[in-house]
Amino acid sequence: MDFASTEMMIVMEESAGPEEVERILERLESAGARGHVSTGDVVTVIGVIGERDVIAGLPLEAYPGVDKVLPILKPYKLVSREFRHSDTVITVGGTSLGGGHVALIAGPCSVESREQLLTAAQLVKEGGATMLRGGAFKPRTSPYAFQGLGVEGLEILAEARELTGLPVVTELMDPRHLEDVAKFSDIIQIGARNMQNFQLLSAVGEVRRPVLLKRGLAATIDELLMAAEYIVKEGNDQVILCERGIRTFETATRNTLDVSAIPIIKQRSHLPVVVDPSHAAGKVDLVEPLSLAAVAAGADGLMIEMHPTPETALSDGAQSLDPGQFARVTARISDIVSWAGKTLG
């Protein structure tokens, strides 16, 4: 007997009869899968064995007499630790992320002007950042808020890269902008609100650029990994996962940083994990403690908002460090990275 590649267990209702079990077995067989029945006094359990893709498509919960369907194997494959045992390391522009290299990705929330971005780029470079972040296309809850400079912002980012040598991370919101974003940036960011924008995921799966995929506000860790699977399945295995806080009942922070996600993702996947303490907290004061916690828990990178003058920022000012704060926080981060036996970049 062989439960081998069992994808799931079907638990029947107490009232289910043999004909209901039979119907399921027939359906499994006709789909090229197999069911192994264990009948008892109280309930009957059917172990299902077969190809992942086939079984995923069967509406087993819809069958009469079925109480519940329990998955046994993980729903993802290519991103799993079982598929690749060694850590994926992302290297761009001479700096690395993963496998002992901790990236410090910093910059303003939005590209607001050439001057602002170039100043910010210089400042984060001096403060020890290993990559530059900045948004040219901005997802904003309100249609009345600043929506980003678009392609002009991308060009400014590319200029900052020239100037500082820092690789650029920037967000893609629409598949129609993919070509531009891929042209001007080094790492393509998919924002939290688009984590399950499957068209966008498939689109970035087809380019040869690393992707930084942010966890959705209400996405489980397994759903984040499934979203990454969408990208890797298309041929792009350079994916960085980003924990940036989840939505809970607590209102003291903008989101609740799920620090446990770091070790759990590392157990389940070979992909590197970075943490965005700025968006998780929504407050400048929390950036340092959350950054230190993230590195202590094993994060492969941090993504921190820094603005030359947060008080004039067009977005996310409340969570952006000013240059002085940034220098102090990065000193502490550098310190704990050494403590952890890793290196920055």
Add this chain to the structure above:
Amino acid sequence: MDFASTEMMIVMEESAGPEEVERILERLESAGARGHVSTGDVVTVIGVIGERDVIAGLPLEAYPGVDKVLPILKPYKLVSREFRHSDTVITVGGTSLGGGHVALIAGPCSVESREQLLTAAQLVKEGGATMLRGGAFKPRTSPYAFQGLGVEGLEILAEARELTGLPVVTELMDPRHLEDVAKFSDIIQIGARNMQNFQLLSAVGEVRRPVLLKRGLAATIDELLMAAEYIVKEGNDQVILCERGIRTFETATRNTLDVSAIPIIKQRSHLPVVVDPSHAAGKVDLVEPLSLAAVAAGADGLMIEMHPTPETALSDGAQSLDPGQFARVTARISDIVSWAGKTLG
């Protein structure tokens, strides 16, 4: 003194001094807004007066000495009940939704084949549905699951419309498919996962087709209204909001139907609200009680999954009614719609 169009109150920290208050006042003035200071023994509060669009862009929480910023006015305008007092009524293909008309939108989760969809369309028509639903482009958590028939599915839907006279509701996932979806359908659905896909919202704001906007799994009611504002702002005021369950800690249901959202949306907005009990519950057994609860709470419509043979469904079989169940449920719905003094369609 005039707190008139005060957008917000700024509460200073206890330790904040006069120079910190002064800095904020200067910033407000330079932006064409005004601050009204109330100094006390414990804290100072600044009431901010000015244009919505201007104030929304100021990073007031980023200023030194600021404890918190409390909004006073709602962040949306065009969708608000204050902007339009009378209920918006959507009329397509001779049937209405809103203002005493309860729509019954039914059909399978996905268009799987011509035969399946035409059969389903006939069955829901006979069962009393006023509109037909069916997905040609399907957002699926797993890249290995059925992703829909695409344009071919749209053509089948259009054929079903010819056959039954029922207007068609179908999902748009990618702005690149807008032209096709608008051509073949009567109401464009934006799914829960795309509720904050702002590019998509703006895109459907530019066409003259009603939009059915589903609430995101972790979206607050105000965020749903902000997403609708994105659409209306572009000129399309034919928006239907859809409550389909939110994500909570409870695992007995796929999502938690937020029935309170119905009366709250109606207080805050003039837009109609429909409820999708199939996705909220994830279980056939719950479709009837949740449908009745939704109508009792004031919903303007229901969106229910029905499949000719749920056991063969390529998606959402577990929550799809079969034809017999559908007939029984719609009889009860019809009954409570009458009780509520409204009419179906």
Add this chain to the structure above:
Amino acid sequence: MDFASTEMMIVMEESAGPEEVERILERLESAGARGHVSTGDVVTVIGVIGERDVIAGLPLEAYPGVDKVLPILKPYKLVSREFRHSDTVITVGGTSLGGGHVALIAGPCSVESREQLLTAAQLVKEGGATMLRGGAFKPRTSPYAFQGLGVEGLEILAEARELTGLPVVTELMDPRHLEDVAKFSDIIQIGARNMQNFQLLSAVGEVRRPVLLKRGLAATIDELLMAAEYIVKEGNDQVILCERGIRTFETATRNTLDVSAIPIIKQRSHLPVVVDPSHAAGKVDLVEPLSLAAVAAGADGLMIEMHPTPETALSDGAQSLDPGQFARVTARISDIVSWAGKTLG
């Protein structure tokens, strides 16, 4: 082979070897249970068969090589629908709750004075209430808020019962007050914050008085049923479950009423379910739509706050109906109860 009373399935890690499986089997045997092994290419699954009480005590997840433990049977027994197929009906003072009888439990949040409570009792009686509610011991988030009149409040409640003939529902917070509360009331309420105060649950399990058990803010439906099991296990099977909203990210309501809990509890348990729309919503405006939704979804009762003058209430004024509102709401409730084919009380 017999999976009969299988309590759970143990899914081993991919890397687990035969000696790890062996260790688990030995532990099961030494506890009088049995394990049934299904070995496959990817993972091994062990079906565990044995007495509920024994298996619940085994730390199976702690064993090396165990990936996860999946429960098969429900963790409760006496409160389950399988244990008793017919609905439990609670009858006190000539009025019933459950089995077609919908109770309307109304009154002020707190007993504030003899005059206030007697006035309220008369008003709710006239408005059609079938039971009177009022708190003598009040759980308050702030130690600076009104904490209730204590035993004096209980005596006033008893007087109101004399006057109106309405059975009295009041909260017990401390096992040391059990004797007094049982003496002066007809139904003992356990509040949401005490749903897992197991000492209190056991204490009320030992008296012969119906218990109204409120769902905790973050309790799953199964945890609510387990809490009820604590009471029934001690010999008191007169338990009423109360859905009063759960805590979610949504801030538009005080809590999110989980209307799906009504049909789910009725599937899983024979105990009656009432809904408290006042606490769920936290707002007067929502009491009517949520009450109607609850009855439409199958609730056996409603628990509504009414205060003669909400503006002077010492607690929960914002969610208490005034007498005029109460009369209007109860007329609608009475109407939908008839529609549902049930009777009030």
Add this chain to the structure above:
Amino acid sequence: MDFASTEMMIVMEESAGPEEVERILERLESAGARGHVSTGDVVTVIGVIGERDVIAGLPLEAYPGVDKVLPILKPYKLVSREFRHSDTVITVGGTSLGGGHVALIAGPCSVESREQLLTAAQLVKEGGATMLRGGAFKPRTSPYAFQGLGVEGLEILAEARELTGLPVVTELMDPRHLEDVAKFSDIIQIGARNMQNFQLLSAVGEVRRPVLLKRGLAATIDELLMAAEYIVKEGNDQVILCERGIRTFETATRNTLDVSAIPIIKQRSHLPVVVDPSHAAGKVDLVEPLSLAAVAAGADGLMIEMHPTPETALSDGAQSLDPGQFARVTARISDIVSWAGKTLG
């Protein structure tokens, strides 16, 4: 003009008229408070000034014309950082917690037998623990699970204290056991499920023993501080707060550790904060990364479950370290405590 001790701002509805504002002002005055009105074109805002205790008791949201009530000042007093600027340090049995001293509280979930507990106590002492934990009264979700040894367990804990010199932390569940628990232990624990058992909080406020108060599964940080206020208000200011994970939609961990709570509590309160990574995670593998993250974020202590033989544990085996794991984890903890410039105990 003086907004001084303004407790709150009342925002009126747009439709509210002068008579509705007047009614509120009269009510405030009759309660000895004061209202300061700011009238505008859109809405009127009333700033309320007065005594905390008085204002907290007014049902301002119940007044006609009131849209919402926004609190300005914190709802707690004695536990606030403003009330006492310096960190509270708890010292028992020669070891400290807070103010640079990091406590390592370790031991089994439950006291199961004299032998088990004495062995565990020796092992945690050797491993570097500064305090011993162990439950004699156990809150269990299932009435069929092991409920603890009761007073016998307390006596065994006292013996372990004699043997090792480690102060003992143990849970109190029922005010009727207070005398016994206070007699045999050094720190009284209030469990997460009892965080809002206000009778219990008041009871431990009256003894002279430090209290370790765990955050409820669905409690906000401010509610945790309010619960602590209940204790301190009775005269006992030796309170330790414990973050142990909150309930969210994520199922990969038993609870979601809210690491941000550490710095936020330290900003808002002078009380020390410890973290329980064992209950937060529910898994042995996560104890180390979460412990390190907690210390990096500023925690004053850790509470870790260690069992001599987790596989035989009567409760929480899956999250209990074995002696070897405990030694490895404590070595890392000791290391990061030094890195943070603090000392163990």
